[in-house]
Amino acid sequence: MLRSKSYMKKTRKGNVVRVVTEHYLRDDIVCSVEKCPNCDWATLQEAQGDSKFTVPHPVLSSTPRQTESFPVPTLVVPDTNVLYHQIDILEHPALTNVVILQTCLSELKNLSMPTYHRLRNIISDPDRHFYVFSNENHRETFIERLKEETPNDRNDRAIRRAVQWYNQHLSQTNRYPRQIKAMMLSDDADNRRKATADGIPNASVMDYLQDYVEYPELIDMVSQASVGNDKGDQRVCYDEHLTKLQVQSGLKSGKYVQGTLGISTHNFLEGSILGSVDGETRAIVIIGRSHMNRAVHGDVIAVELLPRSEWQRTPTAILIEEDEDEVEDDTPVEGTAGKTKQTSKGTPAKKAEEAAEVGEAKPTGKVVGIVRRNWRPYCGHLESRSVRSHTQAAGSQSVMFAAMDKRIPKIKVRTRQAHQLLGQRIVVNIDSWPRDSKYPLGHFVRALGSAGDRATETEVLLMEHDVPYQEFSKQVLSDLPVEGESWVVQDHHLEGRVDYRGLDVCSIDPPGCTDIDDALHCVKLPNGNYQVGVHIADVTHFVKPDMHMDKEAAVRCTTVYLVDRRIDMLPALLGTNLCSLHCNVERLAFSCVWELDPEANIVQVSFSKSVIRSRNSFTYDEAQARIDDQTLNDPVTLGVRSLNQLAKKLRQRRMDQGALTLSSPEVRFNLENDSQDPVDVEMKELKDTNALVEEFMLLANISVAKRIYESYPDTSMLRRHPTPPPSNFEWLSQSLRENGFELNSDSSKTLSDSLDKAVKANDPYFNKLVRIMATRSMMQAVYFCSGTLPPEDYHHYGLATPIYTHFTSPIRRYADVLVHRLLEASINPQAPYIPMILDKSRMKDQSDTLNYRNRMAQQAARSSVELYTHLFFRNKEVYEPGYVTRVLQNGFSVLVPKYGIEGFVYAAEKKVAASTEILVYDPSTNTLNNPETGITITTFAPVHVRITVEQEGLNGLKEGEGAGSKRDANATVKNKEPAVKNDEPTLREKMQMRLVTPFIPGLSVQPQGAVDSKSDDTATTTPPTATTTTTTTTPTTTAAPTPAANGESKATSSKKRKTKKPKN
Amino acid sequence: MSRQELLSPEGLRIDGRRANELRRTVCKQSVLTQADGSAYYEQGNTKVLAAIYGPREPRLRSNTLNDRAFVNVEFKVAPFSTNERRKRSKGDRRILEIASAVRQTFESVIVATVYPRSQIDVFLHLLQDDGGNVQACINATTLALIDAGIPMTEYICACSAGYIDETPVLDLNHTEESSFETPDLTIAVMPRSGKVTLLQMESRLEITRLEDTMLLATEGCKQIQRIMDSVVRENTRDLVEKYGQ
Incomplete structure (x- = not known):
């Protein structure tokens, strides 16, 4: 093995220095073509003199593709620019047997890291036959830069040299039935010209692909x-x-x-x-x-x-x-x-x-x-x-x-x-x-x-929200335990773990939940206190740092829940089986065990890795039934009952400290089994037992946050919720005043009290509505690394706690995985050392990614609900009561509680001249008045609306023409109709909301079918009036406003952005 | 993720070596005529000159030991050894540390009892720094001591190893050494008996990986020993030829 040396110069930041590094040239770098006699694998292994050294398996096939213009089997050698610009083509499975040169790879790395990673992904797929040829370290393909030669020219020459070498190397044998050639793929005309002069086969990308007729x-x-x-x-x-x-x-x-x-x-x-x-x-x-x-x-x-x-x-x-x-x-x-x-x-x-x-x-x-x-x-x-x-x-x-x-x-x-x-x-x-x-x-x-197809639209919304939704790669799946489904807790797992298998642990989750993160137990102690344990799935036992699985999870950050689909953060084997705390199987857990006195004060707390065996997996309803059924007195039921009592006390204390009860009109779709079409919508309901679980999860999160912050004050992953600026509450406060209530937003406590008081006896939904609006005035809760902010800013406004983190859902949130690692390191000095948990900048980067992914996941979930709302209302006409949530100059938005959707009803002013305005905006009271009937639209006013989804045809051309003619007819009229949008909305469905009551002539529609069709006629024959409105759904207001990532909701969302800063 | 890729997926390090390969090692004995023994040792771009004076009368009375010789090690780093010229003071902690590491290592192999009330001076000069200073110093000292004819029970060979991306790597160069997360382990062994005379490590390494890393470093020591041994034999042969004339 020859080792020679050459010198390379590098410059570092600041002063320019000459760095000399060694550069070894080798003769054991193979061409990696199958059965190549010149690269004798056995002798190579011998030369290495190391039995442990395994010669890599040849990557390139001996029968690469041949095309019409290149009638010999051809290996493709792309240059750097091809790699950089045509990465999409390289990702296409049709391209195989490609040689990637080290020169190009390192150039690409400097150009764009994301493209580099994509290329690395292709290379790691054995079916694609991509081989990295380390030409810079190969004795025969390394070249020195000539005098007066630019680095670029030198690299181009290196590429040509490598292609030449491949051709010479492969021509030395006749073992192959057909001579294999290597060909340079380049769009650089000059480079190609030089290659042709040297007799090196070459082609431009366009020319080469012409022969791929089947693609x-x-x-x-x-x-x-x-x-x-x-x-x-x-x-x-x-x-x-x-x-x-x-x-x-x-x-x-x-x-x-x-x-x-x-x-x-x-x-x-x-x-x-x-x-x-x-x-x-x-x-x-x-x-x-x-x-x-x-x-x-x-x-x-x-x-x-x-x-x-x-x-x-x-x-x-x-x-x-x-x-x-x-x-x-x-x-x-x-x-x-x-x-x-x-x-x-x-x-x-x-x-x-x-x-x-x-x-x-x-x-x-x-x-x-x-x-x-x-x-x-x-x-x-x-x-x-x-x-x-x-x-x-x-x-x-x-x-x-x-x-x-x-x-x-x-x-x-x-x-x-x-x-x-x-x-x-x-x-x-x-x-x-x-x-x-x-x-x-x-x-x-x-x-x-x-377009319009459910699966397609779902994929679109995943892509637009940058959700990594591909299947897990083979590399990731190879990190799973080899036992697969049959993995069981064995004796060696017990080492360093507390054995809680004897405890009566149970889990309470929504029905149909397969990824059970958490389980609980409660035992009355002889001294009258209670021992309460929260057991969280021990994901970090399976997901170790440096694993591909961990890296993938760090990128995904969170499981994304869509209406019909779940995009997992971790492979399903872990999420829904090995980590999930199912009943009657032994599972590894991370436990947080408190001793609570009967008033639910913490006497002491301990954390430990453990083994548990859950006795029951309850749904919320089942757990509630257990609590209510006084005839049952088994230990699990008793435990749940004591938990319930303690939870109420905890909750009361939290409320007294000013925690907020916020609300959002979340909906659930009941999907038809076969077609996955939505058949019904219902509001999500909260039960007592939801609150029970929530209370203890909060307690666990807070206890863990304190502990990790104590151990790692600079690098803890915490979660904060900033206090919203008072200006956020201005208009809500004003609207409430009109309804006779005061809103005091001085602190979360006063806000919580004012929200409690805002009750209308005759309208039970009113309070919820106010809470929904208050929720929208909140800031977004975010993850952060503790060393990057002063401790005063750690405060969590919504939960009224000085410090908070996420510990309880490691299966679906990466933040929890990190917190598990931090906590383990803080309780167990023997724990394997993880460099990341001491690296503040990496923690900060990760928290930024977490926040980004979280925001995107929420928006994707929201868009998914929106999509299903459209599907649900397709070919339907629904009359529903709703509430005015916001009055603006040109209309008002209406929230329909039953479906949790919000739409915008436009007033007339934009369409017709000012004199004929149907609704007049009064800025002093923030209302819209109809001078003709004296009807006033105020915030919180109950109204009836008609909801339909207009199939804004998939026939784009026709729609475009129609729009065009409309525009001509009303050239001077400012038109909010599709006409202005050109063919942009032609591939969309829009939900439309029209006012039914209070009846305002020229604005409202009649609720009955026959009358309705008539009103439709008028709507289409007369120049467009204010009655047709584009609407958008905001099903989960807990989510962040979509900054028009989904174009169609832009009109209203841009407006809402100013009013709505939802909390999470 | 713009961290430098120290070990490519193809299995090559930034300078083109594989994980288990040493840098090019060149050494030479008797390079100085004034000194009693001397050696020049080069491992990659790290270059060290070692000079031995003694055994001779101790400079200071306080250094006199009645039963054995006093070993004194002085280590100096040339200001031009790195790409940015920097003068180091004599009291530099890292320099003193390396000197004392070398002294401790050799105290166990030099048969010092042969020379009571005397002093053996080891002067080490780092001419060029590209990582692995401790190992280079120890190896140079071994060669120089042999050249000086000071009795030793065995060779001492040193080698460094680290751990990058789940792989133990041999003989770290400066770039690899200065990376934040690479543990840097230096081991000095007596190759024949297998005794370890020095083991030091910087940064952290998970305990389960220590054994692999140590094994690799020991393997490196043996390779170095072979190189050094051939140099010593050749040098001796030359000497014998000279005396024979």
Whole structure:
């Protein structure tokens, strides 16, 4: 084995130093082609002189694919840019027998870590036959950089050298029935030219894929990043971005401001970043295409401030609804920001001018450079208008793609299957955004299925919420215990564990629960006190750090519950079997055992790993029945009964300290077994026993939080719930005052008391409604690493406890897994050392991921309920009582308690001239009045509404035409109807809510069928009036507001964002 | 996750070695003419010069031991040994620690009772630092002591090992050593008897993994011993030839 040395220079941050490292070149790196006689496996093993050294199995097949233009079996060697841009193609299972060069791999790693990880995933799949050839450490393929050669050129040469070596190496044998060739895949014309000169087979991606006739979609998946670039500047649209160097120096000198671009949810041509302006952190607004200069939502950009005279004066109080899609996609790119603002139709601009004197001007800026792109795959659909007629069906054409996320600009995609893809949900990646293209260029990744289909839409919402929903990889599954289902507690497991198998432990869960995290027991002690134990599934026994399973769980962070599906954080074997504390089997647990006095004060607490054997798995109802049935006196029942009494005392104490009882209109769908179609909706009900379990879980979480914080004050994973600012309660307080109640939000205690008092004798739902509204005024509870915040901020507002964490659901939350590890390390000095629990920065990073995933999981769950609500109301017409939850200038939102849905009923003002307004907004009382009948709409007013779901046809073309003609007819009328949205909603279903009572002429609809159809007629024949409304559901208000990630709820959600900060 | 990949999934380390491979080791005896014994030892880019003076009269009366020789080890790091020039003071704790580690290691093999009331000086100079200083110093000292003809019961060979991504790795270089989570274990053994004269470790290592790591390091020591032995034999042969003329 030859070892020679070479020197490499590196520079480190700050001062430039020369680092010399060794670089060993080897002759034992194999080509890894099956049965290659030149790479003699046996002699290699001998040369290694180590019996433990196992020669890796050959990865590449001896019969790789041959195509028409490459009629010999060909190994593909992509260059770095192909890896970087065409990763979607590489992920396609059609591509096999690919050699990845070390040179490219390390270059890719510097370019993009996510792409690198994706590539690594492909490589680790043995069915794909991807081999990493360490050419840089191979004696014959390593090359020194020549004088005057750039590193890039050198790397290109290294790639060519490696391909050449492969060809020479494989030509030395005739063992194969057909000569195998290696071919360089590159889109760099210069590189290809040099390769051809040296006689190295090469091809561009496009050319190579032409031969994959059985996979026509591959061609569509070719990224346009490197394809369209060499076009001349015929029509320059955008200013050139500054170079990296210019941007960096500009940022350093303070000339430019750096920030992450957030596009407004109601106007995709308006975005903002947070940055420092004159020393204070303010939002800098960027308006219009040319100022946005090809930045996409989420990109990290460098912004130059515009002169003060061009700063924006916008109204702060008025909620601009109609901004939404007003700037049509055909609008040419404007020269300046000011113009763009004016083109976004009349009203808001006017309003802006009116408000100019009032508000302080917001700084505006323009994008001068992109620091980092943050593009991801986008779900959406093709715009039917952009697809050319059937005659050219076979050829490839450019079509426009509209993403579900409205903040993303339309994307130009080349495809040959445009007609097949119409009406489907597809995934598209952005490749590049050249200066001369108005829209970014992208490529098709895959089709998800037809729009409106339940499975497709579920997948869309998972993707849009960035939920990792793939099946667990083989690597992850290999971390499971080898015994599988038959795993049982054995004697060696008892070591270091307390044996609680003799205790009468039981679990109480909702019906149908398969992942039982927690179990309880309670025993009366001789001294009159109670021994209460909370036993939590010992997930960390199975999930050790450094396991693939742990890494996967750390990425997933949480189990996501959708209406019809559960996306597990851990493989089902653990979640629903080995960890789950089923009854009558021995299971490992992490126990928290208290001694409580009869008044439920903690006398002492101990934590231990344990073994338990649950006696019963109750549902809430069963447990309640046990408590109520006085004839039963077995130990389990007695235990549950004492737990119930203690829980009540604990609860009372918590309430006295100011814990809040909040509420949310959560619903459950009853699904039909076969089709999974929703057949009924019911509200989730809370029983006494729910509270019982909850109380002890809270107690356990608090006790554990104290303990881990004591042991690891700098690196504990805790959960906090910040006190909401008083301004959040302003309008709720005002609305309550109108109803004769006072809301005191000074502290959680006073708030809780005021909520208790807000009861209307004749309306039992009123109190719940108030609580729902209060919930929306809350902040979001978040995970954090204790060392990153001062201890005063640890407070949990909703639970009124100074410190809190999550310990009780390790099967479905990763935070709990970390807390288990922390707790184990704190009680057991012998515990294996885990570096992460002492690493503050890693803990902080993990807490950020946890918060992100949690938020996304909640939103995904919400969207899923929304989807099912649509399915439920499809072809239905439902009349239901509801309550006005919020009155706005242009309408009011109505909450229907029975279905937990909320919709927006528009007033007339946007549609018709002011003189004919049906409802007049009165800002002083925050009400809408109908001058004709004297009816007033106030917050909390009970109303009746009609709920329907409009099938906004899947026939996009037709809808688009209809919309177009409508717009022509009412060219001057500001129209909130689909017409304005172009074909955007054509693939959507919308729920519509119309007012029934109180009856307001011109606004309300008649409740009966016959009359109803008539009113429908009038609605369609007359110019659109205010009566039709777009609505959205907000089924679980505990969830965070969807920042229009799901485009369709944008209209209302953008408004709610200002009012609703739900708590979790 | 931008942490450097110290061991690629292909099984190669950043410098192209496999997990169980030593760096290139080159050594030479009798490099200085003034000293009684000397050696130059190079392991990868770590380069050490060792010089032995003595046995001779102790410099200080207080160092005189009536039954055996006093072993004095001085270790110096050249300011140019790292890529950023840095002068180290004599009292640098890490330097003193290495010196005392070397002294303790050799006190057990030098047959010091042959030279009562005398002093043996070991001067070590680190010329270039690329990780594994302790092992390089010990190995250089062994060669220099042999060159000086000071009786020893056996060779002492030292080698380091660490643990990266569930794999024990041999002979850490500077990049690997300075990574936050890599435990760095140095072991000095007498290869023939298998006795361990020094075992030190930095950072943390799970107890169950210690044995594997130690075994690998011991294996490394044996490899080093073979290299050193051939150098010693060749040097001796040269000497014999010279004297024979």
